Amino acid sequence: MGLSPRHVSPGTPVAETLHYNHRRGDYGDVPCEETVAELCTRFLVKGVINSERQVPSNGRILDIRTAPRADGGYVITHHDITDRKRIEDELRQAKERAEAILKELRETQQQLIVQEKMASLGQLTAGIAHELKNPLNFVNNFAELSGELLDELLELLEPLNDHLEGATRTDVDDLVDSLQSNLRKIADHGRRADNIVKSMLAHSRGGGGEWQSTDLNALVEEALALSYHAVRAQDRSFNATLDRRFDAAAGEVKLVPQDISRVLVNLFTNSFYAVRKKQLTCGDPAYIPALTITTETRGSDVSIRIRDNGIGMTTAVIEKLFTPFFTTKPTGEGTGLGLSLSYDIVVHQHRGRFDVSSIENEHAEFTITLPRTVTAMSLGERRKT
DSSP, X not given: OOOOGGGSSTTOOHHHHHXXXXXXXXXXXXXXXXXHHHHHHHHTSSSXXXXXXXXXXXXXXXXXXXXXXXTSOEEEEEEEXXXXXXXXXXXXXXXXXXXXXXXXXXXXXXXHHHHHHXXXXXXXXXXXXXXXXXXXXXXXXXXXXXXXXXXXXXXXXGGGGGGSOHHHHHHHHHHHHHHHHHHHHHXXXXXXXXXXXXXXXXXXXXXXXXXXXXXXXXXXXXXXHHHHHHHHHHXXXXXXXXXXXXXXXXXXXXXXXXXXXXXXXXXXXXXXXXXXXXXXXXXXXXXXXXXXXXXXXXTTEEEEEEEEOSSOOOHHHHHTTTSTTOOOSOTTTOOSOHHHHHHIIXXXXXXXXXXXXXXXXXXXXXXXXXXXXXXXXXXXXXXXX
C-alpha cells in the first residue's frame, strides 16, 4: 500500500491518510480539501464501493473496497491484483495477436483465390492469343512476300509497257496501284493486330505475381488500347472520344503489372459498355460516347480515374458492385466476377483504395489509388513486423 504504520494505527482518521495520498500524487492534479471531503462522503454511503488504484511508489495495483459498519465506522480492504491484471493484459494481447493472425490468414486465403481465378483466365486468354498469332504471322509474312513478288513482276513486265494501248496502260496502272495499296493496308493492319495480340499475351502472362517498377501512364495507355480494340472488334460502328489526362509526374510505380492491367481492362470494358448502351437507348443523335482517363500524383500515392458519360448506376447498384457474381448485364454478357476480382487485386493485394461514384443516366467514375511502393511480404514476415 505504500503507507507507514502511523497511517494505519488505531484511531488514525481516514482523512489524514487521504491527505497523504493526495500529497504523493495518488489523485492527480486536483484540489486537496475538496477531493478528500468527497472521498469521505462516499465512505458513508451504504453498500460496498469498489475502486482500483496504482501505488505510485511500487506500481502495484490495488482493488480497494469500502463497506460501512453498523457502529458508524467502515471497513476498507485492499487486495493486491497486480498479477491478475498482468495475466488479463497478457490474455488481451494474445487475443489481439490471434485476431491479427486470423485476419492475415483470411487475406492470404482471399489472395490465393484471386490468383487462382486470374491464373485460369490468363491461361484461357494466352491460349486464344497464341492461336491467333500463328495465322496472323502467315498474313503478315505473305503480305510482305506478295509485295516483293509484285515488285519483281512489275520489273519483268516493264519492257512491255510500250506495247500497251493508252486506255489499257491506264487500267493496268490503276490495278497495280490498287494492289500495292491493298498490300500496304494488309501489312499495316497485320502489324496492328500483332501488337494487340502481344498486348493480350502480356495481359494474360501471370509472371508469378512479380512486383515490378512499371511506367503507370504506359500501362494505362496499353490497357486502354487493348480494351478499345476489343470493343470495336465486336462492333465496328462504335466510336468513342478518349480524353487522356496523364500526369507526367506519375512516373514508375511498384506493382504487379499483369494484375493491374486486368483491372484496367475490366474497367475500360465496362465503361465502353455503359456509353454504348446509352448511345443505343437515349435517342439523342447529338450524344457522343466519351471516356476521360486521368492519372495523378497524390503525395506518396498515385491515382487512376476513369470517368464515362454512360448510363451510370443507382446507389443500390453501387452498394452491391463488388459482390461476387453480381452483374447488371443481361444473362450471358457478364459473369459478375470482374469488379469483385478487381477490388481484391487493388485493395487486398496492392493495399490500395477503390472508390466509385455515379449519377444515374449521367456518369460513372472509378478511382483507383495505389501506394507508390508496396513491399510484398510473406505471411510469416508480416507476423514479425
